[in-house]
Amino acid sequence: xxxAEAIKAPPAILARLKKLGVLRGDDLVLHLPMRxxxxxxxxxxxxxxxxxxxxVEARVIDVSVQFRPRRQLVVRVEDxxxxxxxxxxxxxxxxxxxxxxxxxxGRKLRLFGEIRPGFxxxxxxxxxxxxxxxxEALPQALTxxxxxxxxxxxxxxxKLIAPALAQADLxxxxxARWCHAQALPAFDEAVQLLHAPPPGVPEAALxxxxxxxxxxxxxxxxxxxxxxxxxxxxxxxxxxxxxxxxAGMLARRLLASLPFKLxxxxxxxxxxxxxxxxxxxxxxxxxxxxxxxxxxxxxxxxACQAIEAGYQVAFMAPTEILAEQHYLKxxxxxxxxxxxxxxxxxxxxxxAKQAVQLQVAGSAQLIVGTHALIQEGVDFARLxxxxxxxxxxxxxxxxxxxxxxxxxxxxxLPPHQLxxxxxxxxxxLAMSYYADLDVSVLDELPPGRRPIRTKLVAxxxxxxxxxxxxxxxxxxxxxxxxCPLIEESEKLQLQTALxxxxxxxxxxxxxxxxxxxxxxxxDEKAAAMAAFAAGQCDVLVATTVIxxxxxxxxxxxxVIEHAERFGLSQxxxxxxxxxxxxxxxxxxxxxxxxxxxxxRSRLKIIFENTDGFEIARQDLHLRGPGEFVGSRQxxxxxxxxxxxxxxxxxxxxxxxxxxxxxxxxxxxVRLHLTRWLGSREDLLxx
Ligand code: ADP
Ligand code: MG
Numbered sequence: 001x002x003x004a005e006a007i008k009a010p011p012a013i014l015a016r017l018k019k020l021g022v023l024r025g026d027d028l029v030l031h032l033p034m035r036x037x038x039x040x041x042x043x044x045x046x047x048x049x050x051x052x053x054x055x056v057e058a059r060v061i062d063v064s065v066q067f068r069p070r071r072q073l074v075v076r077v078e079d080x081x082x083x084x085x086x087x088x089x090x091x092x093x094x095x096x097x098x099x100x101x102x103x104x105x106g107r108k109l110r111l112f113g114e115i116r117p118g119f120x121x122x123x124x125x126x127x128x129x130x131x132x133x134x135x136e137a138l139p140q141a142l143t144x145x146x147x148x149x150x151x152x153x154x155x156x157x158x159k160l161i162a163p164a165l166a167q168a169d170l171x172x173x174x175x176a177r178w179c180h181a182q183a184l185p186a187f188d189e190a191v192q193l194l195h196a197p198p199p200g201v202p203e204a205a206l207x208x209x210x211x212x213x214x215x216x217x218x219x220x221x222x223x224x225x226x227x228x229x230x231x232x233x234x235x236x237x238x239x240x241x242x243x244x245x246x247a248g249m250l251a252r253r254l255l256a257s258l259p260f261k262l263x264x265x266x267x268x269x270x271x272x273x274x275x276x277x278x279x280x281x282x283x284x285x286x287x288x289x290x291x292x293x294x295x296x297x298x299x300x301x302x303a304c305q306a307i308e309a310g311y312q313v314a315f316m317a318p319t320e321i322l323a324e325q326h327y328l329k330x331x332x333x334x335x336x337x338x339x340x341x342x343x344x345x346x347x348x349x350x351x352a353k354q355a356v357q358l359q360v361a362g363s364a365q366l367i368v369g370t371h372a373l374i375q376e377g378v379d380f381a382r383l384x385x386x387x388x389x390x391x392x393x394x395x396x397x398x399x400x401x402x403x404x405x406x407x408x409x410x411x412x413l414p415p416h417q418l419x420x421x422x423x424x425x426x427x428x429l430a431m432s433y434y435a436d437l438d439v440s441v442l443d444e445l446p447p448g449r450r451p452i453r454t455k456l457v458a459x460x461x462x463x464x465x466x467x468x469x470x471x472x473x474x475x476x477x478x479x480x481x482x483c484p485l486i487e488e489s490e491k492l493q494l495q496t497a498l499x500x501x502x503x504x505x506x507x508x509x510x511x512x513x514x515x516x517x518x519x520x521x522x523d524e525k526a527a528a529m530a531a532f533a534a535g536q537c538d539v540l541v542a543t544t545v546i547x548x549x550x551x552x553x554x555x556x557x558x559v560i561e562h563a564e565r566f567g568l569s570q571x572x573x574x575x576x577x578x579x580x581x582x583x584x585x586x587x588x589x590x591x592x593x594x595x596x597x598x599x600r601s602r603l604k605i606i607f608e609n610t611d612g613f614e615i616a617r618q619d620l621h622l623r624g625p626g627e628f629v630g631s632r633q634x635x636x637x638x639x640x641x642x643x644x645x646x647x648x649x650x651x652x653x654x655x656x657x658x659x660x661x662x663x664x665x666x667x668x669v670r671l672h673l674t675r676w677l678g679s680r681e682d683l684l685x686x
Pocket of ligand 1: 266289290291292293294295446447551
């Protein structure tokens with residue numbers, strides 16, 4: 001097939017193309033302009049707009065090589081309206097000669113560049129130029145400008161792309177009538193237009209990528225992503241799994257022991273999970289729910305089903321603090337029901353670890369722990385369900401490891417998987433990046449929650465905040481004090497935590513001030529947390545180690561110092577540590593002024609919103625999706641053309657189309673993936 005043909009070019013050029021991810025003819029076809037330049041018009045020098053690229057035509061009056069402030073070629077040109085100085089800092093002798101000849105012959109230069117005011121009047125630095133004949137026609141169409149890399153000029157790229165366009169297989173892979181109905185042009189039309197826009201194509205629609213040709217390309221790109229992820233999803237479903245059927249006795253007993261009733265959202269989500277578990281293929285479900293939405297009990301009820309069916313459950317959390325909290329909570333729920341709960345983290349002493357490993361290989365029914373759970377030497381006897389809390393905190397490798405874990409168990413089948421995340425991401429983002437998972441959403445908070453009031457307070461009013469802490473404690477509550485985030489250095493972070501603790505201990509000398517930070521030993525951390533949870537300490541000074549999952553209902557005040565340094569989802573997570581009991585809760589965001597424009601709008605988002613999804617949506621708007629999901633990490637290549645926020649409608653369309661193609665047109669799927677991903681698709685299968 002011509003489409004996939006290798007590119008014919010010297011090795012040095014091929015190496016540079018490779019840097020751009022361009023390996024085949026198809027890749028050249030899909031290497032689309034990042035912008036366009038308008039060379040269809042010539043402006044009089046005096047009227048050329050300043051600060052934006054402009055094209056002028058002028059005669060050469062003077063050519064000289066100057067040596068101050070450094071060696072440079074200075075060319076003076078003029079047209080009927082005015083004159084202009086051109087400066088070239090890098091130039092060849094041949095260039096000087098060419099320009100002198102143009103001066104002597106009275107020929108014109110066609111110049112493209114930005115005009116700026118300079119020492120000697122209007123100037124262009126390093127303009128693109130060409131010597132032109134009298135009345136030489138202007139291009140009729142906009143000139144594409146491609147993304148490129150050092151040593152690969154626009155000209156070379158254009159000369160490679162033109163034949164690739166002529167030779168590649170640009171045939172339509174989608175239903176032409178459907179495309180027409182969606183106002184999407186045919187694939188070949190779209191790429192031809194974007195590489196060489198004919199005269200009259202509205203420039204704004206091209207530059208802003210709203211033109212139907214762009215929409216078609218973006219649609220195809222998202223479709224390729226959807227196809228690839230959905231195919232991986234289907235492949236995993238092909239693997240067998242043990243159906244976990246249970247009459248629900250254990251779940252009913254657990255529910256009966258709880259002091260609360262499930263919310264409607266919890267019941268709905270549990271039904272979704274429960275149905276998955278009874279299937280003979282592995283569940284791959286992501287449970288999304290805002291901080292405090294009650295994911296733990298949902299996971300525990302899923303665990304009931306697996307345990308009652310006679311299988312083991314692994315419950316993994318990203319930090320020791322959180323794993324231990326889960327362990328204590330789950331043991332409190334399950335031990336009275338006669339369920340054997342094990343506990344495994346990296347910090348266990350050797351003998352204790354060996355004992356747990358025996359338990360895991362034998363009678364333990366629920367094992368809670370950190371990623372130590374997936375390390376060598378831990379072999380489950382009959383793992384049926386793996387639960388991963390705060391899944392985005394784990395690397396892909398760790399999640400895959402856990403998925404493989406069950407394969408080692410007696411039946412050689414992968415376990416069902418439930419992943420949980422309290423970093424709510426907007427729907428289109430979820431549909432795109434989690435297309436290889438089923439997603440359940442807890443969109444309701446348990447009743448009786450007091451809304452958390454958020455206050456933005458300048459650092460200069462710290463004394464008032466101290467008074468507020470004192471007030472909360474004398475009312476019988478407790479407080480968190482989150483010290484400033486120092487991302488660059490763990491050592492400095494530790495120092496800051498110690499200093500904050502010392503300062504607060506002095507300011508609030510009659511109160512009991514605790515401290516937890518990342519450098520503490522595991523049992524020290526656990527002891528500090530336990531003391532706070534037991535009410536033996538009034539104020540807990542903490543780093544972001546308390547960010548996830550920590551649950552102390554009596555804590556009703558949180559102060560975050562230098563809030564402007566934290567990420568929005570981090571602030572939201574931190575704030576979620578309060579408002580967990582029946583008391584009015586307050587989160588004070590202390591900031592150090594003056595704030596930059598972005599810092600101000602970020603703090604405004606967190607101040608005005610309590611809904612994690614809404615915060616995430618606005619954060620996405622502010623930052624773009626790349627930073628959001630850490631797309632590299634998620635194993636999905638960044639979309640080059642589509643924008644998940646502005647092209648949300650295309651995500652929906654592509655999702656539906658992917659399902660249909662996978663069902664009805666396997667050959668079309670193959671061709672589409674080859675066109676878009678080529679060899680890169682292997683990367684996705686990992
Ligand atoms: P998250 O989704 O952030 O992990 P948790 O599972 O830690 O939330 O639940 C937060 C708190 O809410 C816990 O103390 C939990 O016991 C409680 N909770 C969970 N579900 C309900 C409910 N339906 N009604 C009342 N309280 C609930
Ligand atoms: Mg949680």
